Amino acid sequence: MARKRKKPTELPAELPLTPMIDVVFQLLIYFIVTIKPIDIFAHLEVSRPSPEDRKERAEIPNLIRVNIFKEGYTFNDRPVTTTELERLLSRAASLDKTQHLLIMASSASEHSQLIAVLDLCAKYELTKLSVISTN
């Protein structure tokens, strides 16, 4: 009577790698396809003077007023195009970077216009910015 006994301690020698690699590749492909690169954000800082500061504001010399209307911009009450505005801001910044700017946005103007002006100010490193709203 031949008795063949398997040793109970013997386990399969190797782990089957092929299905695991298949799954890993599936996961990899899934994530590569679904991942969307995120945009880089910028935060543009402005101060919002309270109405009580109105008197104080009048005392700041050489205050530059930029108005934003739906139709376009004015620089110290003179209508200007975007390129002109950029040129004027760059000139103002070359004289004095601590120049105070009062940006007055009309209610009907779009938010992107305000961002465009703030972006120009950021470009020329003008930081003393106040935004007020007009009708």
Next chain:
Amino acid sequence: MKRKLEDAPMNMTPMIDVVFQLIIFFITAIDMQRRDLDLQLKLAMAPHGKPVTTRNPLTIYVDVDQQGRISIGGVRMTTDYLYVVLRKAVNEFGQRNVPVVIRGDMKTSHEDIRKVMDACSRAGLFTVLFAAIQEKA
């Protein structure tokens, strides 16, 4: 019969299962973190703005969509309620320590942004930040 300890092969399968679970958990958690930006909002471009690198946990992100609806973290609210939220944050952390970021859609009219800024001023926050996209990915 004494079995040597080294002979017992380690069972890899449950370990690999757990590792996969962890990987999937972290990938989805990271994804959720960036989902907090309302994907319906189209922010304006500001290529010269200072890119945001750090994240202050106290920052309040106020979203304003094209129709002027205000929301924080997907919760729609009125200006009065926004004021209450900001006021509470100011009381708790102080005026200087609560950064407010206004994320307005590029087509939002300034009138609606103004309402948010007015609520900020009423709550004693005189500095606000406007979010824009510095560089599109």
